[in-house]
Structures are given as C-alpha cells and as structure tokens.
Amino acid sequence: MKRGNVLRQWVGLGLILGLLGCGAEPAGSVDPGQQAETKVYRWKLITTWPKNLPGLGVAPERLAEHLRKMSNGRLDIKVYGAGELVGAFEIFDAVSQGTAEMGHGAAYYWRGKLPAAAMFATVPFGMNAQEMNGWLHHGGGLELWRELYAPFNLVPFAAGNSGVQMAGWFNKEINSLADLQGLKMRIPGLGGEVLARAGGVPVSLPGSEVYTALQTGVIDATEWVGPYNDLALSLHTAAKYYYYPGWHEPGPTLEAFVNKDAWDSLPPDLQEMITVATRAINEDMLSEFTARNNAALVTLIEEHGVELRELPEDVMQRLKALSGEVVAESAQQDELSKRIYASYMAYAQAVKSYHEISEQAYLNAR
Numbered sequence: 001m002k003r004g005n006v007l008r009q010w011v012g013l014g015l016i017l018g019l020l021g022c023g024a025e026p027a028g029s030v031d032p033g034q035q036a037e038t039k040v041y042r043w044k045l046i047t048t049w050p051k052n053l054p055g056l057g058v059a060p061e062r063l064a065e066h067l068r069k070m071s072n073g074r075l076d077i078k079v080y081g082a083g084e085l086v087g088a089f090e091i092f093d094a095v096s097q098g099t100a101e102m103g104h105g106a107a108y109y110w111r112g113k114l115p116a117a118a119m120f121a122t123v124p125f126g127m128n129a130q131e132m133n134g135w136l137h138h139g140g141g142l143e144l145w146r147e148l149y150a151p152f153n154l155v156p157f158a159a160g161n162s163g164v165q166m167a168g169w170f171n172k173e174i175n176s177l178a179d180l181q182g183l184k185m186r187i188p189g190l191g192g193e194v195l196a197r198a199g200g201v202p203v204s205l206p207g208s209e210v211y212t213a214l215q216t217g218v219i220d221a222t223e224w225v226g227p228y229n230d231l232a233l234s235l236h237t238a239a240k241y242y243y244y245p246g247w248h249e250p251g252p253t254l255e256a257f258v259n260k261d262a263w264d265s266l267p268p269d270l271q272e273m274i275t276v277a278t279r280a281i282n283e284d285m286l287s288e289f290t291a292r293n294n295a296a297l298v299t300l301i302e303e304h305g306v307e308l309r310e311l312p313e314d315v316m317q318r319l320k321a322l323s324g325e326v327v328a329e330s331a332q333q334d335e336l337s338k339r340i341y342a343s344y345m346a347y348a349q350a351v352k353s354y355h356e357i358s359e360q361a362y363l364n365a366r
C-alpha cells in the first residue's frame with residue numbers, strides 16, 4: 001500500500017473517532033455486532049437544585065452513579081447543579097431543546113407554561129407520597145404525564161419524593177387569616193395561587209436564592225421542604241417560627257426527564273436501566289427524608305431554639321376551601337388538562353376512602 005493511502009486511512013479513522021467523541025464513542029475496539037453493547041453515552045444532567053444539596057440535590061448524583069455502575073460505564077452522566085450550565089428554572093427548555101440530555105426538578109416549576117404540570121408534583125390537600133406513587137405507577141398517572149410532556153420532546157419519570165413537607169418559616173406568628181394579608185412568601189405551584197387568594201403574595205424562587213431573600217427581608221416567609229433539607233439551607237438562622245403541616249405539598253413528586261431524541265438513541269437495556277434507577281431514587285429519597293427528618297427537627301428546636309407552631313384550624317380550613325377552587329380551575333385549559341384532573345381526582349377519592357380504614361385508621365390508633 002502506498003504511503004499516501006495509509007495516511008488518508010489514518011486521517012479518515014481520526015475523523016470518525018473525533019465525530020464519535022461528540023456524545024458517544026466505542027469503549028475499546030468493537031465489531032459491529034457488539035457496538036450496541038459497548039457504545040458509551042456521555043450525557044449531561046441539569047438540575048434545579050444547589051449542587052449536592054442533601055436530599056434533593058443528592059438524588060440526581062445517586063441516579064447518575066447507579067446508571068454508571070449498572071451499565072458498566074456505558075451511560076456516563078455528569079450532573080450539574082443549578083446555574084452551572086443553565087439557571088434553575090431553565091432546565092425544562094434546555095433539555096427540551098437538547099442542550100442537555102436529562103434534567104431533574106419538580107413539575108410545578110413549569111406551571112407558567114403548562115398549568116396541568118403542577119398535578120404531577122403535588123396538589124394542596126391532595127395525595128401523599130404513597131398515594132402519588134400508586135397513581136403514577138399503577139393508576140394511569142405516568143401515562144398522562146408522558147402525554148403532557150410529549151409536545152416538548154421530553155420523557156418524564158418520577159424521581160424522588162420528600163413526603164409531607166412543613167408549612168414553612170415565618171418571621172411573625174400566624175394566629176388568624178388576617179396574618180396572611182400581604183404576606184410575601186416563597187411558595188411555588190398551586191399552593192402559591194392558594195396563598196394569593198387568601199391575601200398573601202406568593203413568590204417563586206429556586207433553592208439557592210431562598211435563604212438570602214428571607215434573611216434580607218425581600219420575603220416575609222418561605223416554605224422549602226422539611227427539617228432535614230431546611231437545616232441544610234440554614235433557614236433557621238433567617239426566621240424564628242417553623243409552622244406545620246405542609247398543606248401545600250403533602251407528598252411532592254420530584255421528576256427526572258429525558259430528551260426524547262436522546263431517549264430514542266438508547267438501546268432497550270439502557271432505557272430499562274433509566275426506568276429502574278429512577279424508580280430506585282424515587283423510593284430512596286422518601287426513605288432518606290423519613291430517616292433523617294425527626295433528628296433534624298430535634299436539632300432545630302434544641303440546638304437552634306426554633307419555635308415549632310401548628311397552623312390554626314380556621315386558617316387550615318380556609319386554605320383547604322381555596323385549594324379546591326384553585327385546583328379545579330387549573331384543570332380547565334384544554335382537553336388533556338381536564339383528563340389529568342379527572343384521573344387525579346378519581347384516584348385520590350378512591351384511595352382516600354380505602355386509606356381511611358387502613359393507613360389513617362392505623363395512624364390514629366397506634
């Protein structure tokens with residue numbers, strides 16, 4: 001073979017490897033039959049959470065680690081915290097457009113463009129974590145979620161749940177409905193709309209901005225998650241009163257979503273690994289919060305002097321009445337929103353009836 005031909009072959013091979021290096025490359029030498037099993041997919045996973053925030057931010061890190069190990073390195077995902085690649089509230093559009101292959105957030109953050117999305121995160125006075133998981137995975141919820149996200153080129157998965165949250169941090173006591181008037185509070189999703197109708201001023205801020213806003217008085221109050229997560233954000237150093245229960249987020253589902261083109265590019269075994277690994281972190285986050293919340297609450301009260309308060313009964317009743325209105329109205333935009341609302345409400349009513357004589361009866365009795 002002439003020297004020039006050899007050189008051209010090497011240049012050609014270099015070009016091919018260079019092109020494969022953009023996003024995927026073979027791990028070692030392969031024959032075509034093995035390629036599907038050895039191709040490495042290098043993905044970016046962008047999140048709405050501060051990097052490595054306990055609970056919420058750790059979940060996508062664990063997801064990436066599970067997938068790396070399960071796939072023997074074929075699915076190699078790098079996780080970015082909020083603001084590292086795009087802003088916290090830009091991840092939906094960024095993954096939709098293919099800037100990153102995967103995202104991790106909460107569906108109610110997209111309520112502005114997609115009102116029905118909030119129902120896949122949480123509904124005020126709605127279902128708890130156990131019930132949400134039942135609806136999503138065995139009650140038709142996930143199929144509706146996929147239908148809602150399909151026009152945005154996204155495939156969603158449930159990928160975490162905090163359990164019942166706390167009502168939040170307040171710098172003044174809430175003794176009556178009058179105390180909600182003009183209250184500027186960080187509270188996302190449908191809960192924010194409920195607060196607005198009760199006379200408050202809801203603000204939506206990503207986790208990284210909550211502490212400073214509260215500490216500087218830009219907001220009067222904030223909800224975040226619960227003791228374990230709130231302690232990590234030091235919210236107790238910016239507000240005195242810690243109220244319960246989290247009427248606005250009774251069992252919020254966190255989400256992972258994958259760009260549809262990226263999803264379609266995967267072989268079936270890697271798709272199945274994502275399906276199973278998201279189910280694993282969906283469960284793991286709830287387990288971790290369950291295990292750590294009480295100890296964190298004891299620390300907040302005993303070491304930091306936080307004052308624990310229950311929201312008054314009349315305030316809760318008013319918020320519950322307003323929640324029914326807000327949730328019903330949020331489902332009227334189009335035919336799909338109506339189907340999502342109908343599915344959620346029918347499932348919630350049925351599961352509530354059974355849980356009255358099972359979970360709830362037991363909790364009351366023990």
Ligand code: CA
Nearest residue numbers: 223224225249
């Ligand atoms: Ca929250």
